[in-house]
Amino acid sequence: MHSSDEEHIDTLAVHAGERRPGPEGSVVFPIYQSTVFAVEPDTGYHDIKYLRLSSTPSQTYLHDKVAALEGAEEALATSSGMAAVTAVLHSLLRTGDHLLVSDCLYGGTHDFLTQHAADLGWSYTSVDPQRPHTWAAARTSSTRAFLVETITNPLMRVGRLREVAEFCRQQGLTSVIDNTFASPVNFRPLAVGFDLVFHSATKYLNGHSDLVAGCVAGNAELIGQVRRTLNHYGGSLDPHAGFLLARGLKTLAVRVHAQNENAMALARFLREHTAVAQVSYPGLPDHPDRAHAGALLSGFGGMLSLRPTGGLPAAQTLLKALRLAYVGPSLGGVETLVTRPASTSHAGMSSADRSRIGITDDLIRVSAGIENAEDLIDDFEQALR
């Protein structure tokens, strides 16, 4: 969503956070590869510049850029997407607290909760983000926050996100959203009322499949809380990775627009193909969330999934036959990536449990890159043959 008093996201991606003039007149903000910065003798701990405290120039520059992209007061870079989600949860929850979570979470987040929440004294309840009338019954007197994702993996469902933010405001909970799959080009959660948004910047924000990073954005008070937690757990971002991330961010809008278009073109092509049984893409008219996703998002994203007719053998054959697309379990890069979630992100579940939630053994997830759409379609066409 764009309001008239600020620049468009394509412009923000290039110019937001830039120091003008840059040091020595540089157009590109340099890497400050210095652990610590000299200060006046009596400077307090909170005012020193030290890499682990995320307070050095390379880091604060990146924070300003990310904050502008998400329309946030402040932002914080982290050493990975998992460092972002764990710092957020550790900053919001104390022993005895309860969390509401979407019933379809990223595998790493899901595994963190199943393997660590009990030891930390946290409890949580999974709810269906499509069914707002069920949320109040799952809330307890110790509930502190509600964690959802913009577009779920791998069936690309879009929950009732506006209602999540509204429910949290009414109930006094902190609303938290993982916006990795959408990127701020397609969705800006703070504008619809979310309190905290985080990303695996490893994916779309960087966009070049060459680093691991994360970030969190929100108001100054919440980000201050997350920063103190991150400082203690030690998940700050190295300035060299931060430099690459800032460089990737400058092309975020053009990349994501191209990926939206390629995903839509591929989804339309695959849906008509006789060797394809099912396509999940929120931009297709028959996707169950098409109507409210259309109202919420400014683009449907670069992620889709499909099931070839012919089941698992056909899916395995298709993955082997693709020439342009890489088979790899990540996403958001300039190159098209495909993966079979039953063998990667959801391999920990039984085949029966996976099938129950629609993640069949023959499901293939596609992260559309920025190649030419006709070339991508040709690649899938020859591979399906």
Ligand SMILES: *Cc1c(COP(=O)(O)O)cnc(C)c1O
């Ligand atoms: C990859 C991913 C993460 C974890 O990010 P890392 O950078 O790998 O730590 C979290 N959420 C989503 C939706 C992701 O795709």
